[in-house]
Amino acid sequence: MLGKDDARALADLLHRIEKHDGLPYRTSIDEVVELFSTSASFTGIGGFVDGIMRAYGHIRVFDEEPVVASCQGGVDPQFRNLGLGASLVSWHTETAKATLAQIDADTKSIVFNVEEGHRSLEEHLLALGYEWSRSYYDLRAALDGELEDVELDAFTKIEPWGSVNDADIIKAVNRIALDEDGREETSKWSVEDRAGFTPEWSFVALDQRADRPQVAGFIMASKYAQDWSVLGWREGTIDMLAVLPDFRGSNIASALITATMRAQAEAGMEAVLAGLSSSASTSVMSVYDYLGFQTV
Incomplete structure (x- = not known):
């Protein structure tokens, strides 16, 4: 499971992903540390090869009504097309469902944010029964x-x-x-x-x-x-x-x-x-x- 000691490794992985995908931002180490110190419930996993983080996934549960399990993950560009992305989506889904099942609330949902152009992630989610909720733009x-x-x-x-x-x-x-x-x-x-x-x-x-x-x-x-x-x-x-x-x-x-x-x-x-x-x-x-x- 990911913890604060993994913040630097996660930040480095995010930078590689953001650079490769042409995203107009870079996640700072402070923002990564914030993930581990947030008041929301946090669960995270990481995949390491030769001591370097190559994939990650995390879930933050916001338990005010309506309860939301917010999911995020990614795979190092050098390790894509190996099935890791689909495995991460499945882990997010099953773990979030199990977590939400323990919370007494009338409205509960699992949410993924999909960056524009990430067609493979969209396909994985649609195959698992997810639906578009809303779009965000800058x-x-x-x-x-x-x-x-x-x-x-x-x-x-x-x-x-x-x-x-x-x-x-x-x-x-x-x-x-x-x-x-x-x-x-x-x-x-x-x-x-x-x-x-x-x-x-x-x-x-x-x-x-x-x-x-x-x-x-x-x-x-x-x-x-x-x-x-x-x-x-x-x-x-x-x-x-x-x-x-x-x-x-x-x-x-x-x-x-x-x-x-x-x-x-x-x-x-x-x-x-x-x-x-x-x-x-x-x-x-x-x-x-x-x-x-x-x-x-």
């Missing part, structure tokens, strides 16, 4: 122009990330989770678990109508410097954008995105990247479009 905007000010009402202010504590952010995350998919609590969520998180590029929107300001929304941005040499330019990443239900329909999302774009431009970034799910609302997509983001 948006990018250049940071080479002036950004317009975003008008907010007199009671709403965009403030630096340190203006609130983690407990306030967790409370906001819980409210959003309850509104979107019925989950009542995500208290295991933590900023501390997020490699690359850059607080100086992250902001909160505060509603100041009451005596104590309340979080109306927030944006979390990260720096993945290991990706810059692969990309050929410097960019930051928007990892999470959230606006609480009571404040949707305002300009808060635009104001938060604009705030991080300005901060990243001032830090010398040439572009900013954001990821969206196909289930994202059209209003969110229109905000990104208005601010100059394009699908990549």
Whole structure:
């Protein structure tokens, strides 16, 4: 089973896979260590040849409703077409099923993320009865122009990330989770678990109508410097954008995105990247479009 002592070997394998497959990112050692320290349940295996990791698979179980077993794996390019990929998918499936069977929950699922072009993995999954759930895609905007000010009402202010504590952010995350998919609590969520998180590029929107300001929304941005040499330019990443239900329909999302774009431009970034799910609302997509983001 994989453990923290295997972090370097796993990072090296991921780099070989990412380079061979032409992926526009490199997983840092900090991100790999994060896998082993996450609050989610973790199970991992590795295949070694002559002391070098040549294949891996891991499962992270997030036990808030709906319960999800998130699966990821890969095979060293030099050891592909030997049946290792199919074996990994079977291991993921059987292990995840056994793990989920021990959890009392109404909704449980096994999830794989399939990178574009990985036809063989898609075929293995479809053969085992998996179905497509949603797609994810990246948006990018250049940071080479002036950004317009975003008008907010007199009671709403965009403030630096340190203006609130983690407990306030967790409370906001819980409210959003309850509104979107019925989950009542995500208290295991933590900023501390997020490699690359850059607080100086992250902001909160505060509603100041009451005596104590309340979080109306927030944006979390990260720096993945290991990706810059692969990309050929410097960019930051928007990892999470959230606006609480009571404040949707305002300009808060635009104001938060604009705030991080300005901060990243001032830090010398040439572009900013954001990821969206196909289930994202059209209003969110229109905000990104208005601010100059394009699908990549």
